[in-house]
Amino acid sequence: MLSSNNAGLWFRLLIFMLLSALLALFIGQTFIAQSEQKRLESYAHDVLAQGVAVAQESRDTVQRILLLGNIPCSDADLRELRLLSFYALNLRDVGRIQNDRLICSAGWGRLNPPIALLPPDLTTSTGTQLWTAMERLVDPRITADIASSGGVATITASAAFRRYSQPPQGYSATLINKNLDHPYQTFGSLTLPHKEDLSRLKNGWLTLGTRHFFTCSNSFDICVLAQFEDAGVIYRPWYVIAGIILMGAALGGSFTLCYSLYREKRRSLPCQLERALKNDQLRAHYQPLVSLATRSLIGVEALARWRNGAGEEISPEVFVRIAEENGMIDELTRAITRCAIRDMRPYLTQPSSFTLSINLAVSDIISPDYHRFLQRECERNGVMRERVILELTERSTASPQVLEIALQSLQQQGHKIALDDFGTGYSNLDYLSRFSFNLVKIDKIFVGAIGTDSVNAAFTDVLFSLVQKLDASIVVEGVETQEQAAYVAQHCPNAIVQGWYFGRPASIDQFVEPERYRCPPIES
DSSP, X not given: OOOHHHHHHHHHHHHHHHHHHHHHHHHHHHHHHHHHHHHHHHHHHHHHHHHHHHHHHHHHHHHHHHHHOOOTTSHHHHHHHHHHHHHOSSEXXXXXXXXXXXXXXXXXXXXXXEEEOOOOSEEOTTSOEEEEEEESSSSTTOEEEEEEETTEEEEEOTTTTGGGSSOOTTEEEEEEOTTSSOEEEEESSOOOOOHXXXXXXXXXXXXXXXXXXXXXXXXXXXXXEEEEEEESGGGSOHHHHHHHHHHHHHHHHHHHHHHHHHHHHHHSHHHHHHXXXXXXXXXXXXXXXXXXXTTEEEEEEEEEEEEOTTSOEEOHHHHHHHHHHTTOHHHHHHHXXXXXXXXXXXXXXXXXXXXEEEEEOHHHHTOHHHHHHHHHHHHHHTOOGGGEEEEEETTOOOOHHHHHHHHHHHHHHTOEEEEEEETSSSSTHHHHHHSOOSEEEEOHHHHHTTXXXXXXXXXXXXXXXXXXXXXXXXXXXXXXXXXXHHHHHHHOTTOEEOSTTTOOOBOTTTOOOGGGOOOOOOOO
């Protein structure tokens, strides 16, 4: 059975795959529409160019004949007509017209009797007369387009538009005048729109079914209206549509999956911790250190605390381990050091012996960069270095020589060094014999065994006897009951105690000032 998270992921995958498939169809429609429009415009310009070429050659031929000044249909005139007709690319014949009759041509010579012409289909603004598909010209089997100007007639060759007679599949076009009332040539099955409808023939990227393109020549009264049917992605072959849908669905699914993984990664504790350190979101809580001899608050230990973006309190045991495993422990130590010295500055700068204890990783102890960082923070806040105690866990692993040099350097600078978690590490007395510590902190597992029959309880008396012989102050951690407090006071009356019985870790806003601190009863 799917979990709610997995079900949600599959639901998002399905929705985004469907949306991506639709988006792919829209995008595909855009590219297809652009491609179809470009091909349609290219086809239309090609047809128009041929229409202009025919008109241009016809006009040039007429002008050359008029410049000859020959007597119409004379032998010299016919020779010139035949020469011009021979070299023409788009003209089949050239002739003379008088009184609306074709009297001679290069191909047929003098016509006797002359051939009467029907009224022209169109007379342009320049006086050129046009006949479209005139039938029974000279021979009943001949149908031709004729243009006449200044008494000179040109007959368009049937091959002039041969390569357009069978347009590509789905394409059609017509050559027409600008008023849209006289088509010159039509290729394919195109229905001419009314002039007022031409402006509504818009082509958008969503055009489906029929696509149009209309353009005109700048030199002649010739326009082209081209049409492409079955336009749009829905008219593409099924395998093209299926490919677009599958590609869109695959991309959408991949993006959704990658984004979900990225989101999960950002929600993971290592990423959250990295952002918290970057944004200075970690804070320190402060646990009282109480002198049994004076029953007064003489210092605090700074303990890292983190509330993530979801408002959840993350245990230090969890996020410190994450910091160690992901190479962020140095940054974490600096963040807590900075925060603790800043928060405790009002008490560390007073004329008293109040101290601040900070837990350090061994990498920080032996790091010259951290030494310089700690020095800058103390100087910036006006805190004397002997008021800042640095705690080193006995479980630390490092070269004894390197560690000894680093500890001596910190002590020479004025800092006191405390051995944390004494009795639980794998070096034990070797640590005490090798290094010089100002304080030794007895681990809470021994205090927790007071009043029980465990081995640790039996060892607690021996441990207290041992540490009192050291030239170092004794700090007893984990004192949580009055019975434990009384036991420590009896066996080690000059010890410094720390634990919930004497005060839980508190934020700087809830911190009780040393002068207002009241020590709980110890002796029963």
